[in-house]
Amino acid sequence: MGSxxxxxxxxxxxxxxxxxxxxxxxxxxxxxxxxxSLDKGENGTLSREDFQRIPELAINxxxxxxxxxxxxxxxxxxxxxxxxxTLAHFRPIEDNEKNKDPIASEPLNSRSxxxxxxxxxxxxxxxxxxxxxxxxxxLRMMVGVNISDEQLGSIADRTIQEADQNGDNSISFNExxxxxxxxxxxxxxxxxxxxx
Amino acid sequence: MSVHALRxxxxxxxVFVGIGLPIEASAPAYQSHGTEGxxxxxxxxxxxAFPVLAVNYEHVRKPFEIALWILLxxxxxxxxxxxxxxxxxxxxxxxxxxxxxxxxxxIKVIGEEPPVLDSQLFFLCLLPPIILDAGYFLPIRxxxxxxxxxxxxxxxxxxxxxFFMGGLLYALCQIESVGLSGVDLLACLLFGSIVSAVDxxxxxxxxxxxxxxxxxxxxVFGESLLNDAxxxxxxxLFEEFSKxxxxxxxxxxxxxxxxxxxxxxxxxxxxxxxFLAAFTSxxxxxxxxxxxxxxxxxxxxxxxxxxxxxxxxIMALIACGVVMRPYVExxxxxxxxxxIKYFLKMWSSVSETLIFIFLGVSTVAGPHAWNWTFVxxxxxxxxxxxxxxxxxxxxxxxxFRIVKLTKKDQFIVAYGGLRGAIAFSLGYLLSNSHQMRNxxxxxxxxxxxxxVFVQGMTIRPLVELLAVKxxxxxxxxxxxxxxxxxxxxxxxxxEGVCGHYGHYHWKEKLNRFNKTYVKRWLIAGENFKExxxxxxxxxxxxxxxxxxxxxxxxxxxxxxxxxxQNIQPRAIPRVSKKREEEIRRILRANLQNNKQKMRxxxxxxxxxxxxxxxDNVSEVRLRKTKMEMERxxxxxxxxxxxxxxxxxxxxxxxxxxxNQVFSADSFPTVHFEQPxxxxxxxxxxxxxxxxxRPSLRADIEGPRGNASDNHQGELDYQRLAxxxxxxxxxxxxxxxxxxxxx
Numbered sequence: 001m002g003s004x005x006x007x008x009x010x011x012x013x014x015x016x017x018x019x020x021x022x023x024x025x026x027x028x029x030x031x032x033x034x035x036x037s038l039d040k041g042e043n044g045t046l047s048r049e050d051f052q053r054i055p056e057l058a059i060n061x062x063x064x065x066x067x068x069x070x071x072x073x074x075x076x077x078x079x080x081x082x083x084x085x086t087l088a089h090f091r092p093i094e095d096n097e098k099n100k101d102p103i104a105s106e107p108l109n110s111r112s113x114x115x116x117x118x119x120x121x122x123x124x125x126x127x128x129x130x131x132x133x134x135x136x137x138x139l140r141m142m143v144g145v146n147i148s149d150e151q152l153g154s155i156a157d158r159t160i161q162e163a164d165q166n167g168d169n170s171i172s173f174n175e176x177x178x179x180x181x182x183x184x185x186x187x188x189x190x191x192x193x194x195x196x
Numbered sequence: 197m198s199v200h201a202l203r204x205x206x207x208x209x210x211v212f213v214g215i216g217l218p219i220e221a222s223a224p225a226y227q228s229h230g231t232e233g234x235x236x237x238x239x240x241x242x243x244x245a246f247p248v249l250a251v252n253y254e255h256v257r258k259p260f261e262i263a264l265w266i267l268l269x270x271x272x273x274x275x276x277x278x279x280x281x282x283x284x285x286x287x288x289x290x291x292x293x294x295x296x297x298x299x300x301x302x303i304k305v306i307g308e309e310p311p312v313l314d315s316q317l318f319f320l321c322l323l324p325p326i327i328l329d330a331g332y333f334l335p336i337r338x339x340x341x342x343x344x345x346x347x348x349x350x351x352x353x354x355x356x357x358x359f360f361m362g363g364l365l366y367a368l369c370q371i372e373s374v375g376l377s378g379v380d381l382l383a384c385l386l387f388g389s390i391v392s393a394v395d396x397x398x399x400x401x402x403x404x405x406x407x408x409x410x411x412x413x414x415x416v417f418g419e420s421l422l423n424d425a426x427x428x429x430x431x432x433l434f435e436e437f438s439k440x441x442x443x444x445x446x447x448x449x450x451x452x453x454x455x456x457x458x459x460x461x462x463x464x465x466x467x468x469x470x471f472l473a474a475f476t477s478x479x480x481x482x483x484x485x486x487x488x489x490x491x492x493x494x495x496x497x498x499x500x501x502x503x504x505x506x507x508x509x510i511m512a513l514i515a516c517g518v519v520m521r522p523y524v525e526x527x528x529x530x531x532x533x534x535x536i537k538y539f540l541k542m543w544s545s546v547s548e549t550l551i552f553i554f555l556g557v558s559t560v561a562g563p564h565a566w567n568w569t570f571v572x573x574x575x576x577x578x579x580x581x582x583x584x585x586x587x588x589x590x591x592x593x594x595x596f597r598i599v600k601l602t603k604k605d606q607f608i609v610a611y612g613g614l615r616g617a618i619a620f621s622l623g624y625l626l627s628n629s630h631q632m633r634n635x636x637x638x639x640x641x642x643x644x645x646x647x648v649f650v651q652g653m654t655i656r657p658l659v660e661l662l663a664v665k666x667x668x669x670x671x672x673x674x675x676x677x678x679x680x681x682x683x684x685x686x687x688x689x690x691e692g693v694c695g696h697y698g699h700y701h702w703k704e705k706l707n708r709f710n711k712t713y714v715k716r717w718l719i720a721g722e723n724f725k726e727x728x729x730x731x732x733x734x735x736x737x738x739x740x741x742x743x744x745x746x747x748x749x750x751x752x753x754x755x756x757x758x759x760x761q762n763i764q765p766r767a768i769p770r771v772s773k774k775r776e777e778e779i780r781r782i783l784r785a786n787l788q789n790n791k792q793k794m795r796x797x798x799x800x801x802x803x804x805x806x807x808x809x810x811d812n813v814s815e816v817r818l819r820k821t822k823m824e825m826e827r828x829x830x831x832x833x834x835x836x837x838x839x840x841x842x843x844x845x846x847x848x849x850x851x852x853x854x855n856q857v858f859s860a861d862s863f864p865t866v867h868f869e870q871p872x873x874x875x876x877x878x879x880x881x882x883x884x885x886x887x888x889r890p891s892l893r894a895d896i897e898g899p900r901g902n903a904s905d906n907h908q909g910e911l912d913y914q915r916l917a918x919x920x921x922x923x924x925x926x927x928x929x930x931x932x933x934x935x936x937x938x
Contacts, residue, residue, distance in 0.1 A: 034695045056692025056701065062682070066689040090690055118679075121686065142681055143727045154780050155733050159674050179675040 017081065021088035031087065035080050045077035046070070061141045065121050089117045119176050129170040132156050268299070269549040287652045289401040289552050293645070296556015303557070310561035313554040315621045319509075322551050323618070324499050325543035326397055327510050328492075330421065331517035332540060338414045345593050345601075346418035349609070353419065353585045354392055354426045360581040361574070362388030368573055379632055382438035387636050389430035390623050391578065391643055395616030396420035396510075397548055398644075402614060402652045409665040412605050416612045424510035425459035431622055432506070462508035466515025469498035473516070474523035474718040481720060487532035488539060491524060523718040526731070530738075551617045558620070559641050565634035574639045575646050578615070586610040604664050611655055614647040615640075677732050740783050 014028050023031070036042075038050050048067055057063040070078050070086045078086075122130045122138055135156045143152065163171045163179045171179075253260075272295045276283050282291070303310040339346070362385035369379040399420045403413055433451045437443050473494035480487045495516045502512035525533060586609050594600045601609075623640040626633045659666075688700040723731075 031694065037695070051693070054692050056704075057689050060685055060689040060692065062685040062689060066686060066693070070693075087690070087694065090687075118683070118686070121682075138682065139678070139729070142678075142685065143729055146725060147727070147730055151730070155674065155729070157780075158733070159678060162673055162675050179673070179679070 013080075017084050020081075021084050022091055023084065023088065028084070031084065032080060035083055045079045046083065047077055061144075062121070062138075065138075065141075068124075069117070069121060089114055115177055116173070119173055122171075122176075129168070129172050130176065131170045132160060135159060135171070265553075266546060266550065269553050270546065272553070273545075273549055285653070287402050287405055287648075287656075289398065289548075290649050290652055292549055292552035293556040293559075293648065296553040296558075297560060298556075299553065300557035300560030304560055310557050311554070312558045312561050313551070313617065313621065313624065315625050318551070318554075318617065318621045319503075320500075322547045323397070324496060324509075324513060325540065325547045326400065327421070327499075327513045328495050328517055329540040329544035330396065330400065330417070331514035332491075332495075332521060332536075334514065334518055335410070335414065336518065338410050339418055342411065342414055342418070345597065346415060346422060348589055348593055349415065349419040349586075350422035351426055353589055354394075354423045355430075356585045356588075357392030357578075357581045358385065358389040358430055360388070360584070361392060361577045362386075364577055365570070365573065368569065380438070382434055382443075383632055386431070386434035386438055386626075387632075387639070389427065389434055390636070391574065391615060391619050391640055392581070393423050393427040393615070393619065394420040394613045395618050397551060397618070398614035398616030398648055398652075399612060401548055401552070402648075402655060403612065406656050406659050407667045408608060408659060409667055411599070412608045412612075412664070413667070415601075415605075416609055421510060421514055422459075425455060425462065425508040427618070427622070428506075428508050429455045429458050435626075458506070458508050459511055461505065462502045462511035463515040465502040465505070465507060466498045466512035466517075467519045469494045469501070469512075470516040470519030471718070473520040474527075477520075477524045477527040478718060478720040480527065484529045484532055487528045488535040491520065491536050492539070494520070523715070526715075526719045526723050555617055555620060555641075555644065558624075559645075562624075562637055562641070563634045564638045566638055567635055570635060571639045571642050575643055578643055578647070582613045583610045586613075604662050607662065608655075608659065608664055611651055611658065614651060615644050616648065617644075620644060674733055674736065677729060681729060737780070737783055741779065744783065 014025060017023065017028055018025065035046070038054070039046055040050060040053070041047070048071070051057060051067040051070065052063075057066060060066065070083060072078070072082060119130070120126070122134055124134055124137075132153075136152055139152050139156060160169060160171060163175045165175055165178075166172070269292070272292065273288070276288060276291050300310040362381070365388065366379070366381045366384040369384065394416070396417065399416055403416065429451060433447075433454070437447065473490055476490050476494070477487060480490070495513055498512045498516040499509045503509045528536075586606055590601050590606050590609075619640050620637075623633075623637050626636065684700065684703070688704045691698050691701050
């Protein structure tokens with residue numbers, strides 16, 4: 001797999017990915033070899049089954065959601081670029097300080113993009129609101145099967161009440177930021193340290 | 197600290213010197229027990245008038261003096277807080293030392309020998325409560341996230357301090373003009389190792405009052421706790437070496453091995469006792485009253501056991517507290533939890549007070565040998581080595597940290613490296629064969645005074661000046677819990693995708709192991725299956741419900757504990773479904789008005805009531821949420837005639853009747869009179885367990901409410917206080933609910 005990795009990934013591609021995501025050269029090659037090891041069909045893309053084969057995702061309560069996050073709208077396959085693009089959200093926070101270019105879009109690992117990523121994991125129907133049902137689904141996944149629906153319902157209600165400020169009985173992105181804000185900064189950045 | 201070193205000072209026992217009361221002592225009553233014969237002979241020989249009133253001081257001398265000292269200490273503490281300006285400017289530790297100086301001076305004037313802070317007393321009685329309090333309420337998450345940094349500061353930082361200071365002082369002593377050429381390198385290194393360790397008692401005392409942000413707090417505080425192992429090893433090493441006089445490579449190697457043994461061994465001993473305590477608490481459902489004792493005794497045994505083996509007692513205590521806490525709190529009752537919390541805070545508060553007073557007294561008492569150069573250099577070197585150490589280590593550490601330490605953080609970490617009573621006690625333990633003992637003691641005391649007075653007093657204005665980030669006040673929020681757990685799962689999953697076994701992967705593995713194997717054994721009944729989120733939620737609602745019952749918002753016919761758990765069979769009276777829904781609605785309604793911030797972590801010793809600014813709850817928003825709530829309530833309310841139940845879907849609701857219950861203005865405000873600005877340490881807050889009301893006011897911000905509000909608040913507070921603190925004879929039987937952590 002090692003030699004395959006380096007021959008199949010061209011330098012220009014690496015450069016492009018580097019520019020788009022901010023990963024370093026070694027990180028990209030390392031992740032590429034991981035990509036190819038996951039790609040059982042050897043067709044350069046990953047399908048949902050490839051992800052589901054990862055043992056850690058199988059036992060993870062949010063496994064399905066995480067897998068979905070890798071696949072763009074409506075598609076069933078993700079190539080390496082898409083793979084890296086999603087993973088770029090987990091690099092340490094960069095708020096476009098170094099690159100003052102106004103034309104360049106915000107880096108994927110900026111604060112707001114990270115928060116948006118997390119928000120979208122809750123908000124499946126992409127209506128920019130976390131409704132009570134969506135919250136219930138997430139809670140159900142995290143809590144398991146032993147808890148009754150009513151209890152989960154009351155937890156969901158309370159969660160929404162705590163966060164909701166405009167009274168629409170759902171959590172909008174701004175409300176989400178206010179409530180979960182400080183957590184995300186601390187936690188979201190730590191992972192990349194290991195991706196060297 | 198090692199008790200084996202204490203054996204050398206076996207002669208010193210609990211020496212509490214009497215204050216020389218002139219006493220009229222008759223034959224002590226207890227001496228004549230069982231000796232009828234002598235009694236008779238007494239009577240036949242000298243017929244005295246039967247003593248109606250006699251004074252027998254010797255009989256009660258020891259306990260009397262101990263109680264008197266403690267009383268004095270506490271009265272002093274009380275006194276400080278009655279003087280408003282003083283406690284704002286001067287940290288309590290300084291004031292207590294001054295009091296100690298005065299008392300010591302007084303004793304000396306009388307002609308008695310002032311008692312010195314006896315090391316055995318210190319290490320066996322005064323220090324453990326403080327450490328246990330710190331360890332039991334240690335905030336785990338920040339601690340584990342920063343444990344690498346903390347360890348680097350604790351181990352390498354202390355080593356650097358010790359050697360830097362020892363070395364330079366030795367170099368100083370070589371200079372002829374100082375007149376200390378008799379001091380050899382090992383003695384200097386020994387001195388360096390004593391004075392280099394940051395002291396947890398002093399750090400706690402000062403940092404309590406400045407409310408610095410969590411990161412810096414946990415760094416300094418964690419360092420002060422974890423450097424105990426290093427101190428133990430260095431102290432013993434250099435003591436042994438200075439007796440022998442030479443050091444070989446083997447000795448150094450053994451020293452390093454010893455360090456690992458001491459620290460890991462201490463942690464292991466603590467963990468064992470922690471598991472024992474957790475296991476014991478599983479069976480205490482029928483004897484709730486003694487639950488707190490188990491916690492205290494197991495922890496103390498852990499401390500003593502590790503001291504017995506010359507391991508690090510402090511680390512054992514910390515490990516014990518940390519290990520047993522989650523399981524014990526799942527098992528014990530609400531009242532036991534409260535008892536544990538308040539006893540720990542009480543003891544640690546008393547201990548700290550006594551320690552500082554005794555430091556003052558010992559200063560007056562102790563033999564002093566003053567050498568200007570040595571002492572001044574010591575003080576300067578302490579500062580310099582601390583600053584250099586912090587800067588250097590941070591430079592290295594920042595390469596590995598995600599959240600880097602800023603210059604301001606570094607400054608506070610360096611400036612907050614206070615020395616305290618541990619250094620003094622270690623110095624006091626030095627056997628008299630050290631010719632430099634008195635000099636060392638003097639220097640140590642000077643350093644302590646300098647750090648506590650100068651650094652302690654100036655750190656608060658400096659924090660303000662530098663605009664260092666303060667602690668974020670946040671109440672326990674279900675949102676935070678959910679998002680934290682969510683992100684944990686997310687990051688574990690992504691680590692899995694990347695094929696990397698990192699921080700989150702191992703944390704997840706530990707959690708799973710904990711859930712499947714450990715909890716089963718250590719948690720009583722069926723509770724071990726309860727997911728953490730549910731437990732958290734239940735506890736939050738319980739807290740709120742209790743508070744609302746006490747304040748009269750919920751009808752008191754309800755049982756005071758409300759079960760939200762449907763999966764466990766419990767023998768408490770069940771509420772009908774509808775009632776339960778109603779209660780939940782009311783609780784949530786209360787939550788709407790309850791956006792007050794509250795200190796969520798109670799690891800501060802002086803858990804105090806922080807009269808924060810109230811949220812500006814706008815009238816409009818309030819009305820909207822009321823409408824929302826009314827709409828929901830209308831679905832579930834059955835009975836109450838006095839409550840308006842509009843038809844479902846109708847949004848117009850009456851506010852008049854509801855205003856009594858829900859509006860922010862008429863909430864019984866719980867109001868504390870505060871003579872001084874918010875950071876009054878030691879005001880152990882009964883409100884800690886319950887979310888505060890929105891209309892809380894602080895005196896210093898100018899009363900925005902009216903007098904009647906406050907009065908009502910006072911009454912309610914008293915009622916609340918009584919209910920929460922009074923165990924009540926009958927309530928114990930019903931109180932089966934395992935309690936919550938704060």
